[in-house]
Amino acid sequence: MIASVSGEVLHKGLDHVVIEAAGVGYLLNVSTLTLDVVPPAGARATLHTELVVREDSMQLYGFAAVEERELFSLLTSVSGVGPKVALAVLSGMSVAEAETALVAGDHVRFQKVPGIGKRTAERLVLELKDKIVPSGAEVVVRAVGAADEPVAIAREALAGLGYSLAEADAMLAGAGGETPEELIAAALRGAAA
Numbered sequence: 001m002i003a004s005v006s007g008e009v010l011h012k013g014l015d016h017v018v019i020e021a022a023g024v025g026y027l028l029n030v031s032t033l034t035l036d037v038v039p040p041a042g043a044r045a046t047l048h049t050e051l052v053v054r055e056d057s058m059q060l061y062g063f064a065a066v067e068e069r070e071l072f073s074l075l076t077s078v079s080g081v082g083p084k085v086a087l088a089v090l091s092g093m094s095v096a097e098a099e100t101a102l103v104a105g106d107h108v109r110f111q112k113v114p115g116i117g118k119r120t121a122e123r124l125v126l127e128l129k130d131k132i133v134p135s136g137a138e139v140v141v142r143a144v145g146a147a148d149e150p151v152a153i154a155r156e157a158l159a160g161l162g163y164s165l166a167e168a169d170a171m172l173a174g175a176g177g178e179t180p181e182e183l184i185a186a187a188l189r190g191a192a193a
Helices: 032-037 066-076 083-092 095-104 107-111 118-128 146-160 165-173 180-192
Strands: 004-012 016-021 024-030 044-053 058-063 132-134 139-141
Touching: 004 024, 016 044, 024 032, 024 044, 024 083, 032 083, 044 066, 058 066, 058 083, 066 083, 066 095, 066 118, 083 095, 095 107, 095 118, 095 132, 095 146, 095 165, 107 118, 146 165, 146 180, 165 180
Parallel strands: 024 058
Antiparallel strands: 004 016, 004 044, 016 024, 044 058, 132 139
């Protein structure tokens, strides 16, 4: 598998870039968020990649951050969500916004992405809600157990109050309590102090 491509940017298109590495030009399909951070032609760039092999094609997808690549892999693991739809999700919202929508069960947010209908959006949330824990810096995939639920619920509530996921995690790190309500109250008291 090709994990990354590093070299000179030869071309920037509307939905792809071409990077020359060791004399080979790699065409990488990218989200608009990644396209915005790729430097102009002639400059050097490094993109994390995901190779998608199909019966009739091999496509290379490029990402500015590992978190974006990991979310792409999670999205494409859902039945009915292919690479183009996953790229559309990453073009329509940041990784943090997608994580928040998944954890909060906000399937309506995904319905706004071209190519995603109500059923697919609901399937995305249903299948990925418990597999992703937003951390602000990286995507951590794991099973969520019963002991994690109060913290996860408190994190969602703090995010709903307008705190970033990193801020919510920091607030909850020092908060004590057994229930989501106790955790939220302790986190807000700590933030006010």
